[in-house]
Amino acid sequence: MNPRIPRQALPAEAGAIARLVGRCVPRCLPVTAKEVADGIGNWFVIGPPGSPRAAASLESLPEGDLELRSVAVDPEWQGDGLGARVVRAACIEAQRRGRELLCVTTTPAFFQLQGFERAEDSRLPEKDARKELPLSARRHVMRRRVHFSGKEQRRGSLTCSA
Numbered sequence: 001m002n003p004r005i006p007r008q009a010l011p012a013e014a015g016a017i018a019r020l021v022g023r024c025v026p027r028c029l030p031v032t033a034k035e036v037a038d039g040i041g042n043w044f045v046i047g048p049p050g051s052p053r054a055a056a057s058l059e060s061l062p063e064g065d066l067e068l069r070s071v072a073v074d075p076e077w078q079g080d081g082l083g084a085r086v087v088r089a090a091c092i093e094a095q096r097r098g099r100e101l102l103c104v105t106t107t108p109a110f111f112q113l114q115g116f117e118r119a120e121d122s123r124l125p126e127k128d129a130r131k132e133l134p135l136s137a138r139r140h141v142m143r144r145r146v147h148f149s150g151k152e153q154r155r156g157s158l159t160c161s162a
């Protein structure tokens with residue numbers, strides 16, 4: 001298994017994913033191993049089985065769009081293209097489902113490099129429940145349209161669906 005190719009997370013990796021996201025707090029919101037395990041089919045990872053180096057989850061929103069959450073790269077592996085790869089995998093899955101991809105982030109510049117643009121906060125009204133969290137003051141809602149070029153699709157390397 002190529003350790004740089006995004007793949008679907010394994011149920012046994014729930015704890016490791018929660019620890020990985022935990023290493024990226026407060027940039028990411030913490031998640032528990034149970035929360036990851038309960039939605040394991042939504043998680044993409046990059047890394048050897050049992051040792052994810054990058055992770056992200058793709059959640060369905062009530063309106064039918066998709067939300068990209070918990071984009072996290074182990075600090076030891078940051079700056080090596082893994083974040084871009086895991087986001088690209090999510091974009092390809094969103095494209096496959098014909099859905100827009102939204103995210104709430106403290107790092108809008110990173111997401112802009114991945115083809116996202118600023119969106120209205122009202123697109124994610126259920127996020128109001130998170131207002132008490134320290135991230136909220138710095139959060140930005142971003143949107144990735146479903147259309148992207150053939151070149152981008154060729155560069156995407158997702159080997160399984162989310």
Ligand SMILES: CC(C)(COP(=O)(O)OP(=O)(O)OC[C@H]1O[C@@H](n2cnc3c(N)ncnc32)[C@H](O)[C@@H]1OP(=O)(O)O)[C@@H](O)C(=O)NCCC(=O)NCCS
Nearest residue numbers: 024027071072073078079080081082083084105107109110
């Ligand atoms: C932000 C994060 C996901 C980026 O992942 P990464 O693997 O380090 O980034 P990559 O190596 O794939 O970088 C891809 C591009 O984004 C840029 N980039 C990376 N981190 C960035 C940041 N915080 N702000 C702006 N640009 C950034 C890189 O310079 C690179 O640009 P290039 O294509 O012009 O060379 C990672 O640093 C991380 O997990 N940070 C902590 C958690 C977090 O902030 N998550 C996102 C919010 S939920």
